[in-house]
Amino acid sequence: MAYNYDSKLRKERLPTQWCPGCGNGIVLNAIIRAMDTMGWKKEDVCLVSGIGCSGRMSSYMDCFTFHSTHGRPVAYATGIKFAEPEKPVIVVSGDGDGLAIGLSHFLHGCRRNIDLKYIIINNFIYGLTNSQASPTTPLGMWAVTQPFGNIENTFDACDLAIAAKATFVARSTTLDLLRLEKVLTAAFQHKGFSFVEILSGCPVNFGRKNDMGAPKEMDDWIGSIGVPSARWQTLSEEEKEGKFPVGILKQTAGAKEYCEKYSEHVKKIREEDHGTGIFCETIAPEDQENEECDSVKRQFRFTGVGGQGIISAGEILCEAMIRSGLHSATSLAMNSQVRGGPTSRDVLCDKKEINYPYAINGEIEFMLSVADSSYQIYKKGVTPGGIIVIDPNLVHASSDDRKTWKILEIPIVEIAKKEIGNIAAQSSIALGIAVSITKCVKEEILLQSITEMVPKKSIPANIKAFKLGIEYAERVLKE
């Protein structure tokens, strides 16, 4: 009985633009038959294609279709599927689209095991653009960009999929219609990344130019290189050369599909205690400051190297200033070294709203430094006569420096190590020192900000560190 494709074809778009003898129409029909077997309605299915002859597949299939960009259909489809996990999403590429420009998305789709039905129609050539070599063009074959015979090694798409942990991998040819429909149906039934490579003929732009004059010769060649997987096992390595096993090559049952995994993950973390994940502290809108008042801007700077807690100290002080009813801004200067690069955190407060968020060079009244590299760079920001607290074990102030600024020495890192037993506590020691010397906020407000902003388990250590910072500062000030 003749099969009726009408319900899933856009008949007004026919005939297709594909050349006589092209395998793409066979694939189109096989997809429709497999969709019917699945009972999928066209209103529920999305088909995404890339660029190349295979890209036109999306024009003819009557469902939600997206003719995307070269090499990216898997990435687009990942967004569609992840947004609507219940809907089947089919992706169609060619060997250029999927194995050259779009290889990365293909492999990551496999790794992620997102439930996409990914079909690569491999015709061994860039057919649409007139015969450039693709990653599957066999060695020695002619291509317009390999005019003396292809010298590049080839990819085996199914090997790649298996290596990248796809949970369903199959191959067929356009000649073996029953097997083609069978593997497509199995791919559609599988939950997870389902990859099917279809070996297909391009008589016009590949066969004809490689001594296969008629489409029939092209098809004979396609037929000869696809070997059923059972017989494949019996072939010698020499006999396997240039041929491919066809059939279902891998099927892993029970592997978690990505969207399911995400949804289970969401359910689990929502049941656990991870807080709200809200990332900005809301502060009760108390009386807004009178913008007409005079500026009483104060400027402070914390410097060290990346990883010393400079960034968090600035954030905490800024929060305490805002809690105190002041406007505050804290800005950052760092280089692109993750750990060990000179870092500077400016903290400003004012009764007026602050615009420019960095300290003005030469106006800083207080700086604290726990690394020599950053001290040397940033010290000139401090106003002559201003206070600089340094860790004397790490920072070297010259005698000129000591004439220019009031330099106080507190071994912050050693205190953190020896008296707290936690190097991370140095930011709270620094805050204790800063508040004790500058009186920029009330100690109890700053302490409250510390307890709210440091990790729960290190609250006691940070409280102790803060108090030690105050003690050391008072002692140094007396001296």
Added chain:
Amino acid sequence: MRKLKANGNELIALAAEDAGCTFFAGYPITPSSEVMSILSKRFPLIERKFIQMEDEIGSICAAIGASLTGKRSMTNTSGPGMSLKAEQIGQAHMAEIPLVIVNVMRGGPATGLPTRTSQGDVLQSRAPTHGDVKTIVLAPSTTSECYTETVRAFNLAERFMQPVILLSDETLAHTSRDVLIPDLSEIQKTLVTRRVNYLSDYQPCDVKDDEPAILNPFFTGKPYHITGLFHDKTDFPTEKPDLCQQLIDRQFRKVDNHLRDIEKVEKYRYDDADYLIVCYGSVYLSARDAADTLRKEGLHVGIFCPKTLWPSPVKRLEDASKKFDASNILVVEMNKGQYLREVERAMGKRLPFLSKVNGRLFEPPEIMNKIREMHHGV
């Protein structure tokens, strides 16, 4: 209003949540990464979708794909990532798919100055892809505007069915401060809903000649096709010259005929000013301090600060050009004059210019000195 302590990246993430963004796809890049890491925690906890893709291209593709299903969708990046996303930005323009793209600018070109501030991507944002596209680019100039302009970006994207680029910068991204932002309920009142058409004769591009396509969320209504090729009102490819012309004309007209809904300019102490600073982004913060301080010296300085960079506020720049002599207008940018030429084009005259490309924001005295020089005719 809500009073928060937050930095620009945190506020972009919060605004995305409040504006109803339910899908985020990204790839790590300094200095925009915090937007992504915040949403990686927050979105799963509130049952929204977050995915880190394998590269910059993959992340914009996934975000566009999700938008096709009707989700408000966002991706974020910084300069190098913007270059990588270029082709897909064109795809979203051509296929008329809404999307918010955040670019937190850092020094460029190339790997540039990854942790330092810049306004080097302003021209790129006007023409981020090959072919003719009419981009909408918003530039917050204060920390709190990182919130409000992100919300506006989502609304403009849905209204005009195209990508909207939010150009932030490293200074805004990494400065924490006290901010006042509108309450969630106020934001929700302003949200634009994407148009749909479930009539039996639906065709995605069968719209007026200055209106965007109507793309029903995938899996709702009648199945349809979309493509990055030139297409007719059915959204199937065409190469007929009149239809090709009409398509791009319409995509330009949908923006050009609705400039009042898109343009936004802040004029600060403008009316009684003798000198005008034209700036945008975080440079505005320096300019505000410079203007306020110079006023104490008796120099009446005002600021013209576009929040929508592209399309540029040509009419308002023309008005400003009538009010101020060319020698009294100073354009200040952290690039080599990427907006200067546009301002000069609109005003029809060459203008004094202050430029900086070393990864550091202007200190207010740098701007003040330049204005003083202009005042003394140096």
